[in-house]
Amino acid sequence: MHLDDAAARCAEGGFVWLGLFEPTPQELTQVRAKFGLHALAVEDAEGFHLRPKFEHYDSGHYLAILRTARYDDKREQIDTGEISVFLSDTFVITVRKGVASELHEARSRLERHPELARTGSASVLWAILDHTVDCYAPVVAALDTDIEQIEATVFSGVVAPTERIYFLRREASDFYRAVHPLLAVLASQLQPAKWPAELLPYFRDVYDHLVLVSEEVAAQRDALGTILEANIAVISVEQSKIALRQSATMEQLTIFASIFLPLSFVVGFFGQNFDWLVTHIQSFPIFAVFGIGGLILPTVLLFLWLRRRRKERSTEEAAARPLNSVRGVAGGLARQD
Template identity: 40%
Template sequence: MGLHEPDAVEMKQVAAMFGLHPLAVEDSLTDHQRPKVEPYDDMLFVVVKTLWYVEERDEVESGQVSVFLGQDFVVTVRQGAGVSLAAVRADLEAREHLLGFGPAAVAYAVCDRIVDGYEEVAAELEADVDEVEASVFSQDRTQDTQRIYVLKREVAEVRRAVQPLRVPMQRFAAATYPFVPAESANFFRDVADHVTRVTDVVETLDMLLSTAFDAHLARISVQQSEDMRKISAWVAIAAVGTLVAGIYGMNFDHMPELHWRYGYAWALALMVGASLVLHRVFKRSGWL
């Protein structure tokens, strides 16, 4: 049985029909649960986060699927838009050898489809991180701080969904949970391998974003230093003319150049010549 955002009344009826534990029912109605697997006396309760990538906003959205797994029943409760489970039934019908595992086959198909969505999201985030790295290390002056922060937040969203599943999926792969036959272990092992791979990708992306952020700050610091050197160089060049004008503007009586016929031209030539010399010196030293 599959339910999408049922209300409390509907869930109460389903719980009475299949004998679901009330604590698990309560958790299934809340869409902010941590991914987990909880064995009860006569059922297994599984919570898995669904993830999908919104291209228009470069964001990762999340939902939740709760699975009640019993000896002869499976009930799924989906919160949020998330991954559609309509294709799970068709997939199981196409792979008839899975049906022999009973309700565990449905749990495997649901987890496999959701984890495949994790890989798609991770691939999209990898592309975004590559774009950020190219922007950070380009020659252009870019403002990547906000983009890096947003991506780190999205990576954290994926980590919160994937990381808690590593140990439960390994236990599924070892068939240590009730209602999970040993014959299904190989299929759950494939899901566990995908979860591990996505977890490694997420950790790598987070590390790359931290490195890109540090590099971006370092580039900003270097650019500011270069700006200060250029400003200082131009101030020094302007100071030469100010110095010459200040000296000859003191109007002392005994300053021969003040009454010299070519004094004005000499002062201008001195200002221009000294400025050109300083400009050349700063240019050679890389300050301009």
């Protein structure tokens, strides 16, 4: 239907549902001129809002802004959109933005309830709200699946990609900002004087579904926060294991270096061409005493020193265990008090 024909039908007392998808500012200006929309309402419809809202203007028009969402399985990402609903007694104008703002199902839903359609434009608002909230449920289910996969990875002791956890938490937070503020908006519309009595039970039903979705999304955000902390703990454990392996390797290398250090000194000393060394070491017994003995003696002394240090370390660790146990018991008693 052409815009002029739609405006003429409203002027004759008929009812029109006009749908616009990502209109240009010029198109919105034409719609405003034909239907007498408030300038602030049109300005709100041109922008993109992070939070739903519901406004009533003195001209008798209403503006409802809703956030829509759908889950893309291939990209594992939530696509969001926005629907601005201009409402009056003779027309409903919907301005859709984003791929997640399809309203065909809302129209079909209203056609299946002709008794509600006879109540006027408020029935269109109900159909749009009901369809929008129902589309939240698949998003919640898809997020649950992703969270369960990450939980199984993290709590099995395997490090999960931290980037994916952050990404899911951001997606859940954005989804929560789209869902939770709608509770207050919808709750303000549940008063008996607001809408026809036949529609109030249907609005309450939408509100009940929205409460469940909001609670589930809030629980998902908390779960992702816990998973992130657990994943950081797993990363810390893995880093500690790597540090311990590196420390053990460095200890072994240090021991080897400590063994060869005195040997290198002895070999270097006796390798000097001093006259005394050249003229006095002329037999195997003397070579065995000064040469081989000079190598064995520091090796034995180093072995005895390392063995003593190991015993001292074992004694210190054994003495520290009872002290840590006492501190643990004392800490438990203090928490009980």
